[in-house]
Amino acid sequence: MSDARLSVLKTYKLYVGGKFPRSESGRVYEVTDPKGKWLANAPLSSRKDARDAVVAARKAFGGWAGATAYNRGQVLYRVAEMLEGRREQFVREVADAEGLSKSKAAAVVDAAVDRWVWYAGWTDKIAQVVGGANPVAGPYLNLSTPEPTGVVAVVAPQESSFLGLVSVVAPVIASGNTAVVVASERAPLPALSLGEVLATSDVPGGVVNVLSGRTGELATPLAAHQDVNGIDLAGADAGLAEELEIAAADNLKRVLRPQAVDSDADFTAAPGTRRLTAFLETKTVWHPTGSLGASGSAY
Amino acid sequence: MALAVPLWAKAPCTSRYARRYAPLVTMRTTPPTKTEEAGRATPGAFADVTTSASTLRRFLHGLPGVDAVGLEARAASLGTRSIKTTAKAYAIDLAISMIDLTTLEGADTPGKVRALGAKAVHPDPTDRTTPRTAAVCVYPDMVATAKEAVAGSGVKVASVATAFPAGRAALGVKLADVRDAVAAGADEIDMVIDRGALLAGDYLKVHDEIVAVKEASGSARLKVIFETGELSTYDNIRRASWIGMLAGADFIKTSTGKVGVNATPANTLLMLEAVRDFRAQTGVQVGVKPAGGIRTSKDALKFLVLVNETAGADWLDDHWFRFGASSLLNDLLMQRQKLATGRYSGPDYVTVD
Numbered sequence: 001m002s003d004a005r006l007s008v009l010k011t012y013k014l015y016v017g018g019k020f021p022r023s024e025s026g027r028v029y030e031v032t033d034p035k036g037k038w039l040a041n042a043p044l045s046s047r048k049d050a051r052d053a054v055v056a057a058r059k060a061f062g063g064w065a066g067a068t069a070y071n072r073g074q075v076l077y078r079v080a081e082m083l084e085g086r087r088e089q090f091v092r093e094v095a096d097a098e099g100l101s102k103s104k105a106a107a108v109v110d111a112a113v114d115r116w117v118w119y120a121g122w123t124d125k126i127a128q129v130v131g132g133a134n135p136v137a138g139p140y141l142n143l144s145t146p147e148p149t150g151v152v153a154v155v156a157p158q159e160s161s162f163l164g165l166v167s168v169v170a171p172v173i174a175s176g177n178t179a180v181v182v183a184s185e186r187a188p189l190p191a192l193s194l195g196e197v198l199a200t201s202d203v204p205g206g207v208v209n210v211l212s213g214r215t216g217e218l219a220t221p222l223a224a225h226q227d228v229n230g231i232d233l234a235g236a237d238a239g240l241a242e243e244l245e246i247a248a249a250d251n252l253k254r255v256l257r258p259q260a261v262d263s264d265a266d267f268t269a270a271p272g273t274r275r276l277t278a279f280l281e282t283k284t285v286w287h288p289t290g291s292l293g294a295s296g297s298a299y
Numbered sequence: 300m301a302l303a304v305p306l307w308a309k310a311p312c313t314s315r316y317a318r319r320y321a322p323l324v325t326m327r328t329t330p331p332t333k334t335e336e337a338g339r340a341t342p343g344a345f346a347d348v349t350t351s352a353s354t355l356r357r358f359l360h361g362l363p364g365v366d367a368v369g370l371e372a373r374a375a376s377l378g379t380r381s382i383k384t385t386a387k388a389y390a391i392d393l394a395i396s397m398i399d400l401t402t403l404e405g406a407d408t409p410g411k412v413r414a415l416g417a418k419a420v421h422p423d424p425t426d427r428t429t430p431r432t433a434a435v436c437v438y439p440d441m442v443a444t445a446k447e448a449v450a451g452s453g454v455k456v457a458s459v460a461t462a463f464p465a466g467r468a469a470l471g472v473k474l475a476d477v478r479d480a481v482a483a484g485a486d487e488i489d490m491v492i493d494r495g496a497l498l499a500g501d502y503l504k505v506h507d508e509i510v511a512v513k514e515a516s517g518s519a520r521l522k523v524i525f526e527t528g529e530l531s532t533y534d535n536i537r538r539a540s541w542i543g544m545l546a547g548a549d550f551i552k553t554s555t556g557k558v559g560v561n562a563t564p565a566n567t568l569l570m571l572e573a574v575r576d577f578r579a580q581t582g583v584q585v586g587v588k589p590a591g592g593i594r595t596s597k598d599a600l601k602f603l604v605l606v607n608e609t610a611g612a613d614w615l616d617d618h619w620f621r622f623g624a625s626s627l628l629n630d631l632l633m634q635r636q637k638l639a640t641g642r643y644s645g646p647d648y649v650t651v652d
Contacts, residue, residue, distance in 0.1 A: 051643050058646075227645025250642070 012042045012188075014049060014212065015195025017056030018205015023213070024048045031189055034099035042188045045213035047221040050180065053209035054225055057151040057178040060206030065148045065176040069124035075202045076120035076174060082201040083113045083194075090162060090190060097161045097187035111268060112166040119170035122276055126175060130277055134284070141287040146280040148176030149254050150229030153222040155215060155244075157235045157267070161187035164267045165194065168234050171275035173207055177230070180209045182219055184235060188212035216240055223247035230254035230279045254279055344581050349545055352503040359502055359541060365533035365569060374564035377608055378601040387600070391635050392430050394599040394627075395422055397617045399457055399588065401436040401625050402652075403464075403556065409444045411652075412437055416448025418650055423632050425648075426639065432628065433617040434487060438463070439476060442483035457487035457522070461512060464526075464555035466491035470508060477515040488516040491524045491555060492539065498531070502542055509546035522550035522588055522621075528560030536566055540573035543585075550586035556623060561591025564601060571609040584613065590623025596634040599627055625652065 012031075013020040027044035043049075064072070083090065087109055095105035127146055134142040152172045157164030161184045172179045183191030195210040211218055215235060223231055223244040231248050233241045233256060241258055248255050256278045348358040382390055400419045402411060415435055423429040434455035437445045445456045458480035462468035468476075477488055490512045496504040513521050523543040527536050543551045551570055554561040567589040574585045587610070593599055599622060606614050614620045629649040636644040 054643070221643060224642035225645070226643060226648055247642075 010040060012040050012192045012212070013195075014043050014045060014053075015192065015199065015208070015210040016049065016053045016206075017059070017209065018199060020195070020199070021049075024052065027213075029213070031187070033096045039096055040189060042192065042212045045211040045218055047217065049211055049213075050218050050221050051225070053180045053211055054151060054153075054222070054227055056206035056209055057180050058227055060204055061148075061151060061178045063204055064173070064178055064207045067176075069127065069176075072174065072176065073120050073123035076123065076170065077117060079198060079201045079203060080113050080116040080120060082197045083109075083116060086193070086197060087113075089193060093190045093193060094162045097184075097189055098159070108160075108163050112163045115163065115166050115271070116170050118271075119174040119276070122171075122273075123174050123176075126273075126276055126280070129273065130280065131282065139289050141289055142284065143287065144282050144284045146175070146277075147283050149279040149281055150177060151227065152177045152179050152230040152232060152254075152279050153219070153225075153228050154179050154181045154232045155219050155235040156181055156183050156191060158184045158186060158215070160267045162190040162194075164234070165191050167267050167271055168232055168275065169194075169208060171271075172232065172279055173203075175276055175280050177279050178207045178209075180222060180228070181211065182215055182222070182235070183210055183212045185213070185215045219244055220247065223253070224250065226251050228253060230256070232256040232275070232278070233258045345545055349503070349506055352501075355502050355506060355542075355545075356500070359538040362534075362537055362541065365537055367533050370533060370569060371565045374568045374605065377568075377604050378564055380601075380604050382600050382604070388635075388638050390600050390603050391596060391631050391638070393615065394596070394603060394622065395631050395635075396430040396433060397621050398432040398628055398631075399434045399436040399590070399621050399623050400432045400628060401556070401590070401623055403436070403438060403459060407438065407441055409441070412441045412444045413448045414650075415652065416445055416454070418628070418652070419454045420449055420452040422628055423635065423649075426635070429632070429635065433621055436489065436623065439480035439483065439485070442480050442485045446484040455486040456484065457489055458483070458485035459489045459491075459524075459555075460485075461490040463489070463491055463524075464557040466493055467495070470511065473508070474511060474515045477512055481516055481519050485519055487520045487522060487550075488512070489522040489524055489552065490516075491526060492543070494526055494529045497535065497539060497542075498529075502538070505539070506542050506546045509543060509548060513547045520549040521547070522552045522586075523548040524552045524555055524590075526555055526558060527553045527562075527566045528558040533566070533569055536569050537573060540570050541577075544573065544577045544583075548585060550588050550621070552588040552590055552621075552623065554589075554591045554623075556591030562589030562593055562602075562623075564605060567602060568605050568609055571605060571614070574614070575610045584619060586619040586621065587614065588621040588623055593622055593624050594626050595630050596627075599624075599631065 013022055023043040023045045025046035028041040029044040031039045031042045033039055090109045091102065091105045094100060094108050095102055131145040134144055136142045154168050154172055156168055169179055169181055191210050192212055198208050219236060222228055224247040231244065231253050233244055236244055236258060245255050347354065349355050400415055402415050419432040419435045422432060431452060431454050434457045435445050435449060436457040439458045439460055442456055442458045449456060460476040460480045461473035462476060480488060492505050493508055509523055525536060525539040530536050530539060540551050553566055570587050574587055578584050589602055606620050632649050633644040
């Protein structure tokens with residue numbers, strides 16, 4: 001018997017609604033490393049896949065936004081645990097996708113896992129930072145609490161295929177939103193593998209949906225979609241970002257514009273809370289304190 | 300005995316597709332009758348069938364058995380048609396115009412019925428080119444409210460009756476239920492058959508009950524609900540269809556929407572074959588209404604394909620084909636908005652009901 005064995009090639013698939021479908025269109029495209037060596041075929045999603053992903057994200061939103069912040073933190077920490085377990089795979093994929101050496105890729109993956117843990121810790125703290133009791137001159141309490149915006153389309157960074165991806169996806173879901181992620185067009189494989197991690201780590205199906213394909217083709221219908229509440233333009237170039245922002249204005253989406261800090265070198269720097277607070281709405285409520293008049297409660 | 304050219308092949312199928320492929324893909328589902336053998340079909344072709352329990356039983360059991368695998372395969376293959384652009388726009392508007400907008404909850408209030416009526420008249424208030432729905436469908440005690448809500452719009456009011464949805468009541472009670480609804484102004488009556496009697500083989504009881512209800516409903520059109528999910532077999536659905544048509548139903552309807560299995564493409568296809576064959580043999584056209592479980596535009600379009608390819612284009616009209624649905628309308632409206640604006644709509648832009 002021959003010693004040679006046929007290696008098993010991986011079919012990369014989308015991650016939508018907790019499942020791993022192929023593109024509705026049946027299309028794929030070739031993914032190569034920076035030197036042009038073929039790595040794998042990735043699904044070339046169509047706008048219908050984007051629509052299906054929005055439906056899945058909308059369906060998941062109630063449960064995820066309604067989960068306690070503590071529970072969301074636990075679930076996100078679990079994702080970090082799973083990422084750690086697949087470290088070798090991600091190191092290999094990041095090294096191939098970005099043309100990095102093994103050791104540099106390992107550093108990127110470690111930073112991404114740490115970033116995930118960092119955001120996991122924020123879930124039950126963000127309310128204290130951006131919400132709280134407001135001082136008022138009257139017999140009532142006034143409280144502001146942050147609430148998630150809804151379904152957020154995330155155009156993931158093009159160059160930083162994994163650390164950049166984690167840096168834009170984790171804050172969106174940490175604050176209770178659900179996400180439709182358009183993976184880096186040239187290097188989508190780490191994002192598609194992240195879907196496999198999320199599927200095995202208690203994140204409810206539909207909370208994160210990962211699409212691969214042409215950024216312009218997918219982001220345009222998402223930006224115009226009336227059931228998407230926010231869009232992060234991190235991975236859109238200047239021309240596309242402008243176009244998407246115009247489309248997004250139609251139903252007053254929250255738009256996070258790409259900024260200089262989104263340039264890829266900077267994903268290694270401490271992220272701050274900018275992305276964490278980008279897709280939060282502030283709900284302010286008034287509570288009578290019940291101490292009108294000298295006798296106590298007037299109600 | 301067999302005719303050289305079967306009568307059903309000469310049936311007035313107006314769809315070119317249906318005409319071309321009918322001999323290939325459809326199998327006749329009735330035995331030849333005496334009048335047919337004489338080369339002449341009349342509405343009275345089946346007059347002798349319902350004279351006694353045994354003749355009716357013999358007739359129903361003489362219907363060919365349903366090829367379940369073939370039926371489901373055909374229903375599935377007709378569901379694969381791609382319908383785009385202008386055809387899709389036409390189909391969406393047609394589907395909207397065929398909807399019996401339904402609310403059948405214990406918690407129905409006059410306010411909810413009025414809101415439903417308003418929606419039936421103007422399904423999309425932001426776009427007045429949207430066609431109105433065919434009817435609103437309510438419980439008998441809400442008929443008067445519904446009638447008021449749709450007054451002057453051409454939208455009909457359908458009322459379920461005969462102890463809907465179970466139908467387990469004495470005949471007198473059922474008829475009183477029907478008369479009540481008709482007196483309140485119902486244009487259409489949706490009755491349920493006695494599934495227990497059908498399953499027990501008492502076909503004549505089912506038949507006579509439909510005849511009695513038909514008489515009680517007067518000028519209101521009668522839709523007969525079989526509750527296909529409770530009939531166990533396709534053969535029973537075919538038998539029920541024939542009982543309903545023989546008893547004078549204006550419409551045959553799949554389900555109440557109150558059980559686990561409702562309208563499916565396969566059972567609707569089976570009923571469409573029955574109305575096609577019934578018209579071929581008697582000249583009487585009977586409508587079909589699938590109800591329950593049709594929630595998306597895609598599903599609705601599949602049913603329209605079934606209609607066109609089975610019964611023919613004569614049935615592509617709200618007088619002969621209806622959808623019993625409530626949430627379907629919102630999805631059709633969102634698709635309509637998508638076609639009009641080019642961007643995907645969302646549930647925030649249609650009513651919550």
